[in-house]
Amino acid sequence: MHLLAYLLLVASLMFCIGFGTIAVMQLWQGRTLVLPWMEKAHLMVTALMTVSSLILLWALVNFDFSNSYVARYTSLDLSTFYRMTAFWAGQAGSLLFWAWSVAIFGVFFLYSDAYKALSEGTKVWFWLIFLSVMAFMLLLLTSWSNPFTMISPAPRDGNGLNPLLQNPGMIFHPPLLFLGYGGFAIPGCLALAQALNGSVKQEGSWTAISRNFTLIAWLCLSAGIILGGWWAYMELGWGGYWAWDPVENASLIPWLVGTAFLHTSVIESRRNKLHRINIFLMALTTISAFFATYLVRSGVVDSLHAFGDGGVGTPLLIFIILFTGISLLTALQYKHPESRPLSEPASREGFLVLTAWVLLALGIIILVATMWPVFSKFWSESPLGLEPAFYNRVCLPLFVVISALLMVCPWLGWKGGIRDPKRFGIVLASAAVAAGVLISMGYTLPMAVAGGATAIACLAGIALLFATEPAMRRSMRSIAAYGVHVGLALTVLGVAISGPYKQEQQIELGLNESVQVGSYTFTYKQLNQGETRAYIFIEADLEVTRNGKAVGPMHPQRRLYHKFPSSAFSEAATIFSLGNEMYATLLGANEGHKATLKLSVNPLVNWVWIGGTLMCLFPLLGLSTYRKRENGDPDAV
Missing domain, CATH: 2.40.128 (Lipocalin)
Structure with missing residues (x-):
């Protein structure tokens, strides 16, 4: 049975390579005749991977210790629930789950109204890129990280699941991360496909077409990160929720890039600008998900969560470099027929761009700091990683800047200036009052006061917006966007106080x-x-x-x-x-x-989890049926 599961993965790989090659030929000839067969090929790949995944799940549940993966991560004393979740406890199983997630998202996209709006040329480009990503993941599974290797003779009992993983947080934390990574593959591949096909005028922007998939991927990744912090707080026993561990950082980087994209995509959908930037940012979000996998599986950094090399590090690095180069070239060559220049910096456009830049700066800082042990090998024989104090000293002020931007941005006009000075004055006054109250309560550290005061002012500003503008209350997208901002403000408040004043x-x-x-x-x-x-x-x-x-x-x-x-x-x-x-x-x-x-x-501290939960739930209100031309609320952020 395990040989069958492995052969099904090999067959899936052959389907991806074969139909990817056919897609190249079709594009070279300027034809799309084989498109229906490419769609059916992906359905076949998903079906084969589903059978392989179910075989592994069956082996985990039924104590099939002849499978090396089962023997390594389960045991006779492990409950059925934890035997099932051992699916993603190890390197091979988690990689299979991620690849399977990508395939399933591809099926949902195939049957969506958004996919039907695409031209045939864009569809062929999409399947070429998407099947190439799938082929690479299947190559890892069939060459370096096979979850179906056998042991003979089979042991009577397995090694068991790491006790740290026997926690509700770790039941959902890893699969949510992988669902987030997998979901971003859809808009990432679509952005490149539409740019290469040049068909935006006929079918509408890819940002609108893939919007639901982007939101679902983002909320899954957010939920995975929040649950990971809760797990660390409850299970590791050190009383904290974020230690700037390399693998924690690895999941945060695609979240930061994806969040930056969500802000710049507003400018594209509302103002018809930043098309090249958005193409590259979405591709970069997908790339950073693979980089997170590289950190966990390459052995380049030491971490509580890392799996070690296992041979996949070098192939992952090569794929990341190639995908980055292709994405950058695609974005640079793209020319939108109706693109317009940005407004002045002191406008809503300017502040949204500034927010995106701060998020990207955080991502770059965290990336460099995480990889510091690798970089320092060039000049030191004993490279050391950077301590959490470095991250707190450098990153926390930038998070406070984001909180301040969150407080100001809703009150700026698209073309510049404050759109309601009186109400904006109330928001600034609430920030000053909040700062005074925090100081009177003994919270005097500058970053804690600034973070807490701007978070409270943000909450006050959002309440004022919805109390005074009926149009905001009627727009589900506005409710979703500002609901996420409420969650972020509560999280900022919890982080600003819980860490320094523990x-x-x-x-x-x-x-x-x-x-x-x-x-x-x-x-x-x-x-x-x-x-x-x-x-x-x-x-x-x-x-x-x-x-x-x-x-x-x-x-x-x-x-x-x-x-x-x-x-x-x-x-x-x-x-x-x-x-x-x-x-x-x-x-x-x-x-x-x-x-x-x-x-x-x-x-x-519990406001971190409350705020994080709201950030994961409110995007669901922003999901909608795709329409080719959409007129959004100009005040939605």
Whole structure:
């Protein structure tokens, strides 16, 4: 059965190469006769990959340890749910899931109204580029990262799933990232296809045609990143949600590029400008998704999440370089028949472009900093990565700038100037009041105050917009766009306060001893021990009080899994709060039941998750049926 699954992947590769070659011949001859067969070929590729994927899933669920991937990432004591999610736990399985996601998005696009609006020439170009991407991914799966290699004789039990991955956040975090990467392949390939075919006047802009796919990809990627932060906060036991780890950074880079595109695409759809920039930005979003994969799978950087090389690093790098070169040349040669110059910088157009530039600058800084150990090898024998302090010092001010732009941009006219000075004055006044309130509460660090004040002013401005402009309330696109901005503002507020003002102590306590963290008292009451089928554990019972009043109990655990006897894992405990959240990690205990604990008070941290959730949900309201000519709300951002 596993041989069959592998042969189906090989057949899929042959279909992609064969019909990609036919597409080149058709374009060379100026014909589109084989287009229906190319569409059917993609359906066949998707069907074959679906069968291969289901075979792997069946093997994971049914303990088929003759498969090397199954033996490596599952075990007899693993629940069915986690056996299924082991599909994307390793390099080969996650790559298969990503390629499968790309194929499925291709099927949805094939049957969409947007695809029907394309000319036949653009369709042939699209399938040439899309099938080339699919062929490369299938080449990786059939050559360097095969999920169907066999073991003989088969072991009686597998190695088990890393305990860090046995968490609800990691059930959804990786597949959402891959769905985001896969979704961006549609607009990325379409942008290049329409530019090469030169048919924008006949069929409408690709930005409008692929809009739904862009939004779905963006919200999936956003959700994957937010869930990854929540997983780190709840499962790693260090009390934080973002450590500027290379693999965390890798997923953030395509998000930044894609978000930059969302802002410049508004200028194209509303003002008929920035066509070349948008083509390259969308292609770059797709490329940066492959770069994220390169970081995880090439072994060039050390990370908690990285898989190591496995032979795919060099092919990925070659593909990234070639795709980047083709995309850049395509964008440079493109000439839109009706393009117009930008308005003055102090306009909504100018601020949207500035927002995109800040997002891209963040992406470049993070890229260079992440790759610093690689670059520094040219002049140092002992290259070192950059510490989180560097990222915080350089990147956080730029995130505050984005928050400030978010506050100002809705009040600018498209051609320049403030469109409503009185209401804009109210927004500025709310920023000043918010800054004063934050300072009076003891939050005095400049970046925290600036980030919190601009975020609160942004929220006030959006509320004012919708309260005073009925047209905004009637536009689903405006609701979707500003809803995302509300989520981002709440996230900025949570990040601005929770990081710098976290109060933390690591201490050893005996039974019934207490420690003060901020205004909260943690009392260690009891140590419990137990065992489950998968692990043994110790658990500390804590009581938390404030000014003598009970806040609640906490039960952090330290676990030793049977399959991973050399490593102990923490299971953090929290007391939820929209203000100060209690957080406790048990680091260990001695025979006298003295416990070593890490205790912290994290202010406003849950607004990060609330804001992130809103950012992932509101784009759904912006989805719409494609119409060839659309007249959007001029105030939609």
